[in-house]
Amino acid sequence: MHALLNQSINLYAAFLLIVSFAMISQRRILSLVHLYTTQGVALVLATVTVAYLTSQPHLFYSAVITLALKVFLIPIMLHRVIDRLDVRWDIEPLINIPTTMLIGIVLVVFAFNLALPISQLSSSIARSTLGIALACVLLSFMMMIVRAKAIPQVIGFLAMENGLFFAATAATNGMPMIVELGIALDVLVGVLILGVFMFQIREQFDSLDIRHLERLREE
Amino acid sequence: MPATLPLFLTLLLPIAGGGVLALFGHRERGPQINVAFSFATFASALWLTAEVILGTPILGFEERFFIDPLNAFLVALTALVGFTTSLFSQPYMRIEREHGKMTAPRMRLFHSMYQLFIAMMLMALTTNNLGVLWVAMEAATLTTVLLVSVYRTPASLEAAWKYFILCGVGIAQALFGTMLLYLAADRVIGGGEGALLWTHLAAVKTQLEPNILALAFVFLMLGYGTKVGLVPVHNWLPDAHAEGPTPISAVLSGLLLNVALYAILRCKSLAEGAMTNGLAGRTMVAFGIVSVVVAAFFLRRQRDVKRMFAYSSIEHMGLMTFAFGLGGPIANFAGLLHMTVHSLTKSAIFFAVGHATQRAGSQLMDDIRGLLQSSPTLGWGLVLGSLAILGLPPFGVFASEFLILTSAMRQLPWATPVLLLALGVAFAAVFGRVQAMVFGESTQPPLPHRPALVPVFVHLGLTLMLGIFVPPFLNEWYQQAAALIGG
Secondary structure, three states: OHHHHHHHHHHHHHHHHHHHHHHHHOOEHHHHHHHHHHHHHHHHHHHHHHHHHHOOHHHHHHHHHHHHHHHHHHHHHHHHHHHHHOOOEOOOOOOOHHHHHHHHHHHHHHHHHHHHHHHHHOOOOOHHHHHHHHHHHHHHHHHHHHOOEHHHHHHHHHHHHHHHHHHHHHHHOOOOHHHHHHHHHHHHHHHHHHHHHHHHHHHHHOOOEHHHOOOOOOO | OOOHHHHHHHHHHHHHHHHHHHHHOOOOOHHHHHHHHHHHHHHHHHHHHHHHHHOOOEEEOOOOEEEOHHHHHHHHHHHHHHHHHHHHHHHHHHHHHHOOOOOHHHHHHHHHHHHHHHHHHHHHHHEOEHHHHHHHHHHHHHHHHHHHOOOOOHHHHHHHHHHHHHHHHHHHHHHHHHHHHHHHHHHHOOOOHHHHEHHHHHHOHHHOOHHHHHHHHHHHHHHHHHHHOOOOOOOHHHHHHHHOOHHHHHHHHHHHHHHHHHHHHHHHHHHHHHOOOOHHHHHHHHHHHHHHHHHHHHHOOOOEHHHHHHHHHHHHHHHHHHHHHHOOHHHHHHHHHHHHHHHHHHHHHHHHHHHHHHHHOOOEHHHOOOHHHHOHHHHHHHHHHHHHHOOOOOOHHHHHHHHHHHHHHHHOOOHHHHHHHHHHHHHHHHHHHHHHHHOOOOOOOOOOOOOOOHHHHHHHHHHHHHHHOOOHHHHHHHHHHHHHHOO
């Protein structure tokens, strides 16, 4: 049973990575939110499994917080923003999708190499997944760079936080409770502020295309 | 537990202030309440520093907070500049409101977030937990994002968006670094909250796994370096400084950058302990030199006065990073002194610049003319402030830059001419611009209210004093703090 659960963590990790790639290739904003939600579900399952295997009660709490925040609260907020702003499709990204996928593969290889020496030292049960977590972080980072609209950038930002959260769970069996609470609070406040912000951008420019936001440049 | 009371007050007062001002910040008395809370915070911060100077480091609330000479000095500086900036924001924001740029809800947002911003910086400085340090740094960004975009102009929205996204990405790197630190500590101390407490980590720093620490430090340096405004991750800084209200530019430049540098210093001390090859110091030296040189050359190309002084902040933060990267008692001392005088001078300059732009109705330097003739005290404030920041004796910046350059000459001779060249370029650029702004004829109408010039001259007076004479107790204090950074 334990061996099976151990393997299941690898399964969730692989799932997270696939979702990250799906996010890169997805141009429909609504689908991006769905992908973000499934990533949240995988994260919750992975956290619960690690919590059960290591019998650490604080990981159960953090799984509950993740469930509330990343599966319910943030996706609901994103849906409301999308409905009220009526944005459906992202425009053509700055680099076309096949090229981004290829760069993504390079990033994954890089992440695995970077994580290799650390994973060997880590004593946690989920250590082999550290490379995947780092790859997810880098992929979301790239998504933030290549997308031209505000909402996909925000989803990239949130997906990066998911990757970091998974790295914390995988490598260290979770950060101390007080730190995780603080991070969750920061993410929540950040999303609220971004929501306010998108309405301000919309009001000002009549569009959520952040290419409007390129006036401040060094000439 | 007498020492925990001032600590408790220092942290609680600005949070309470944020709450009260969220309710009453838009009223007639809002600015006064803001000043009152800032003053109370300043008073309790002084009490706290007095306790630390007299006695030993304080560990408060079950080791969750930790005050030693290094952060006590920054707490006092933060509370002082927080207080003087609240004094400055009184007439400044009043004029902005009469110009129609601020409305009642925006005033409430400004006052409440200002207090919370100060609270989060004090939290970041006093916490013993490196995870909480990260949380507080991120929270300090979040409180200021909506302030940068408070005027709702296209440019300010863009600046705030950049500020949020770039700092968010940067600080995410720092979180990964903190996680790696926890991973390394986990192997020595064991899991739980203790493994992120700085005092515990410092006690075992020689046993931490050097490979993990090296990677952790790179991520932490990149992450917190974004907030310090080091090149090449500085892009948010000039925009946020130029587009936000001037009191926010003053506290961003004078305080937030310092707090981020403080975070790097704490991490550097751990990394140096674990690695014996001096990688951490060399990384900081490299980031520092690149920032100084790039910022000095960008200074020349600026047309917006607040952007120009924002680039000057990048230059000076680079200089401090360089000094701390060199390490050793003298360079650390110089870095700490530079931190103090830069905060004081730069915020004084922003106060003067703020009123000058209000008078001219524009932030473009070409539109600002004849300040000395139209309002002599304001003009002199800007002239003296600029001369001070450019490192002219007898101001304190001269003393600290001189110390940094001499220690560079001893420890890293090739860096000295590079730094001197960059400082020369910066001097020529800023001096020429300021000269054009203060001399000549002015046709602009005077300001409707008396500008707040007391904070400007108080800050400049303190900088002058530090250039001529560092009081013995302060000297002692700096030396203790410099020893704590080590290296």
